[in-house]
Structure formats: structure tokens, C-alpha cells
Amino acid sequence: MTSAPNRRADAQRSRASILDAAVQLLDADPTASVGSIAGAAGVTRQTVYAHFPSREHLLAAVLDHLTEETVAAMDAADLDTGPAADALVRLLDAARRTSGRYPVLLRELGSLPVDPHADSRRHAPVAERLERIIRRGQESGEFGDELPLDWLVAVTIKLGHTAAEEADAGRMSGDEAAKALNLSLFRVLGASRA
Structure with missing residues (x-):
């Protein structure tokens, strides 16, 4: 038995x-x-x-699985060392490398209806890491503190999605989208090195 x-x-x-x-x-x-x-x-x-x-439950679990993989890659990027701006770039690069391994799958998953609660839960670990980096940058004076931290985290996530969508649609190369994302974020964050 x-x-x-x-x-x-x-x-x-x-x-x-x-x-x-x-x-x-x-x-x-x-x-x-x-x-x-x-x-x-x-x-x-x-x-x-x-x-x-159901197939929908399987697809949701696949998306959760990919999110866990992305968060693990972010954690491996040593986000708590060096300047906050460098840590932010490492986090974004880790996310891009992970998602770049599954372009077709992520495009398909992105076309599915989104449950706002599940989407918020799925983004929570990413948001926590972004919040930690942005707060550190604000405390060190690398980033401005004029805008609320939660707003900056939400904008960072949305801009990250926009960069991926532009690259997926072929309107920008992956490198162009990454460069535009970094420049846009540093401006939004009021970074001293924008």
C-alpha cells in the first residue's frame, strides 16, 4: 500500500x-x-x-509556472546590490530573457481573457521586487520621490508589457524595445542617469 x-x-x-x-x-x-x-x-x-x-485551468497554471520561473530569474540577478538603477536593469533583463524563451506561448496566453484578481496575484511577486528596488533608489537619491511608490511600480509593469507587445508585433526589435523601456522608466522614476 x-x-x-x-x-x-x-x-x-x-x-x-x-x-x-x-x-x-x-x-x-x-x-x-x-x-x-x-x-x-x-x-x-x-x-x-x-x-x-479544464484547458483554461491548465493554461492559467502554465502562466503561473512561467511567472515563478521569471521571479526565480529576477532573484538570481542579485537585486539588492549595487545602484538601484543597475538592479532595475538586471531585473528587466532577467524578465526579458525568461519571456524570450517562450514567445509563441506568451503571445497566446496574452490573448486570453484576464481575471483581474488572478492577474494581480500573479504580478504580486514582481511588484514586490520592483517596490524594493524603487524604494531603495528613492532613499539613495537615485530616483525622484515626487510620485507615489505604488504608482511607479504599476507604471513599470505596464511599460514592461508595452515594450514586449511592441517587440512581439514587430514594430520594434527586442533591443529597441528594451532601450525604450529603460529610458522611459528612468524618466518616469526621475533617475539621475536618465
Whole structure:
């Protein structure tokens, strides 16, 4: 008889395999079926549906998974050292590198209806890191303090999305969008090095 901890560990491994397979398959083909994802994950369709009751639930979990990956990349960028402006650039670069690995998938996920509560929850860890950097920059005098911190965090997130959308639409290259994003943010933040 299998113990409860072993069943939980098996379920966690199955869930991780499903998410990994979904990321890979959906980035190659956004219309990949749940059956294809199950096959790539080495599980049955029933197992996929046991973890994710619908395709929409699976897609939401994939987006959460990619967000976790992005936050891990941000944390690896050593955000608490050096000038705040440099830390902000490292955070943005980490986010861009992570999202750049899944352009088709993120474009598809971006076209889905957004639940504002889920979107806010998903952005919370990113917002926390941005708030920490911006506050540090304001305290050191690198960034202006004329605008509320929450406003600056929200604007940073929106400008980041806008830069990605411009690059995805082909109106700017990735490098042009990154440069425009950095310049725009430094101006909004009242950075001494804008």
C-alpha cells in the first residue's frame, strides 16, 4: 500500500511533468491538445484533468509556472546590490530573457481573457521586487520621490508589457524595445542617469 506522502510526491511529479510538457508543446503549437500534452508528460489525459479540470485551468497554471520561473530569474540577478538603477536593469533583463524563451506561448496566453484578481496575484511577486528596488533608489537619491511608490511600480509593469507587445508585433526589435523601456522608466522614476 502506498503511503500518503508518496502519493503526494507522485502527484507533485505528475503536475510538474504536465506543466513542463505544456510549456514546451504550447510554445511550439498553441493549439496542442490535452492528449498531446499528456503523452509528452508521460501521463494519461485523466491525470491531466485530475490536476487541471479544464484547458483554461491548465493554461492559467502554465502562466503561473512561467511567472515563478521569471521571479526565480529576477532573484538570481542579485537585486539588492549595487545602484538601484543597475538592479532595475538586471531585473528587466532577467524578465526579458525568461519571456524570450517562450514567445509563441506568451503571445497566446496574452490573448486570453484576464481575471483581474488572478492577474494581480500573479504580478504580486514582481511588484514586490520592483517596490524594493524603487524604494531603495528613492532613499539613495537615485530616483525622484515626487510620485507615489505604488504608482511607479504599476507604471513599470505596464511599460514592461508595452515594450514586449511592441517587440512581439514587430514594430520594434527586442533591443529597441528594451532601450525604450529603460529610458522611459528612468524618466518616469526621475533617475539621475536618465
